[in-house]
Amino acid sequence: MTKAAHDPDFPPRLLEFMRAGWLDQPLDVRPQPAVPHYARRRAELTRAFPGETLVIPTGPAKIRANATLYRFRPGSDFSYLTGDHDPDSVLFLRPGGDAVLYTHQRSSRETDEFFRDRAGELWAGRRRTLGEKTTELGVDTAPLADLxxxxxxxxxxxxxxxxxxxxxxxxxxxxxxVRDRALAAAIAELKLVKDEWEIAQLQEAVDATIRGFEDVARALPADRGVSERLVEGVFGLRARHDGNDVGYGSIVCAGAHATILCWKRNDGFTAPGQLLLMDMGVEGHQLYTADLTRTLPVSGVFTPLQREVYDIVHAAQQAGIATVKPGVKFADVHLTCMRALAEGLVELGVLKVSADEAMDPSSMHYWRWTLHGFGHMLGTDVHDCATARPERYRGGELSAGNVLTVEPGLYFQPEDDLVPAELRGIGIRVEDDILVTAEGAVNLSGALPSRADEVESWLAAQREAGPRLP
Structure with a gap:
């Protein structure tokens, strides 16, 4: 244990006094409801690599600055296989299916670690004993000292x-x-198809996210500007209250900031007559995250031009969602959305070639104003399953149990001399979270309106209801 500059010198008599007189109070821990799911996933992964040992760490807490740490968030693949949310732990899957979780033990009261170390229990809270963690997670445990x-x-x-x-x-x-990448791919491919429990976790995250959008709408004045960071903070309160945290850094884009795809500084201000694009998601307690985007007219009503662009984007999104069903190629959903956007760009007079020519792989002129694909898989990461093999994901077909976003957009940069001046600085994206079922697509976030007239009515209703506590 390293002494920091701000640590006092402790006299021996105080150290002896601090180590004595502590009760041993066990926790009343019970198996987590998802224990069978974790066990099944570990078994499937072990079967994929017979006769081999698989090592899956969660990682340590990360330094934010000097002696301060970021709030710890476990590794997604590790938590998917264990349910453990503590730092530094490492899962071993051994031939034959034996699983051992190497993890921190309780802080001993026989040394001064428990009250002097910043990771000690008087600083960071009581740890589980190995037995308590085994009961809670349904996996054998061993002390991290044996790792x-x-x-x-x-x-x-x-x-x-x-x-x-x-x-x-x-x-x-x-x-x-090669072998290590195959392990990462195998875990990602296990995560492609969600079971009923996972879908329920995602729905909870989506529902909390919708409440967060409602909170923001109730705090968004129509007649004066507020900071993007106020919007971020209002939503963040909901995320911390109803879930674990935000699933990713909230993207809050007032005015021309909406043309910046991953705007994270959030240091701008809304203004009457402008649009406000918000790409935000609550991460639930089991680390499944939602990912929704809505673009709102700050004044409450879209201008005719804003409405025209919005309707193009919304129509493209709805066309993509209608395409989603088992057996459809991931790439075909993308092409459906992009064609609708290209046709809209022709109608706006922005594209000077036909939609067919713009969609030709040798041209792709539409991309200047669309900038990204139609969406991505969703789960314990906002961009879930990213290490899956291309033929199982972006080059493959959709399957029942996939959950993915559909989120086309149009972005007209403020300095783009190829678009009319009145379009410059307009950015619009509409995003929903879609479950693939045997029958087709189910919109998990359909309770949050997305059609232009419904967005206007919803925004008016939220403002009339006024602010609320979580």
Missing amino acids: DAALARCAPGRTRVLRGLDARVDAAVPADG
């Missing part, structure tokens, strides 16, 4: 590691890029 010995026993050529999360683990086991 180095376990890593030393990992046989080269028969061990795969989920890399890039824990430098201690990466250094201990020789890397095998």
Whole structure:
């Protein structure tokens, strides 16, 4: 334990006094409801690599500045397989299906770690005992102090590691890029199809996100500007109250900021007559996140030109959603959305070629104003399953149980000399979270209006209702 500059010098008699007189009070822990799901996932992953040891770390807490840390968020793949939310833990899956979770034990009262170390229990809160964690997560546990010995026993050529999360683990086991990437891909591909429990978690996150959008609409004045950070903060309150946190940094774009796809500074201000684009999602307690975007007219009503552009984007989104069903190629949903946008750009007079010519792979002139694909998979990451093989994801077909976003947009940069002046600085995106079922698409976020006239009515109703506490 390293002494920091602000740590006092403790006299021996105080150290002795601090170590004595503590009760041992066990926690009343119970198995998490998702324990069977974690066990099934571990079994499926083990079967994919018979005779091999798989090492999946969660990673340590990350330094924000000097001695302060970011709030810890477990590794997505690790939590998907364990349900554990504590830092530094490492999951071992061994041949035959044995699973062991190496994790922190309770702070001993026989040393001064529990009250002097910033990770000690008087600083960070009571830890689970190994037995308590085994009960809660349904997996065998071992002290983190034994991790180095376990890593030393990992046989080269028969061990795969989920890399890039824990430098201690990466250094201990020789890397095998092909084999290690195959492990990451296998986990991602397990996550492609959500079961009923996962869908329920996503629906909870979506519902909380809708409440967050309502909160923002109730705090958004029509006749004066407010900071983008106020919007971010109002939504963040809902995310922390109803879930774990925001699922990603909230994108709050007033006016021309909406033409910047991943605007995160959020240091602008709304203004009457402008649009406000908000791309935000609540991450639930089990780390499943929503991802919704709405573009609102700050004054309450779209101008005719804003409405014309909005309707193009909304029509493209609805066309994409209508395409979604099992067996449809992921790329075909993209092409459906992009064609609708290209046709709209022709009608606006922005595209000077036909939609057919613009859609030709050798041209793709529409991309100047669309800038991104139609969407992505969603789950315990906002861009879930990112390490899946192309043939199983972006180059593959949709399957029942996939959850994905559909989020086309149009963005006319303020300095774009190829568009009429009245379009410059307008950015519009509409995004919903879509479940693929055997029958087709189910919009998990359909309770949040997206059609232009419905958006106007919804915004008016929220403003009339006024602010509320969570």
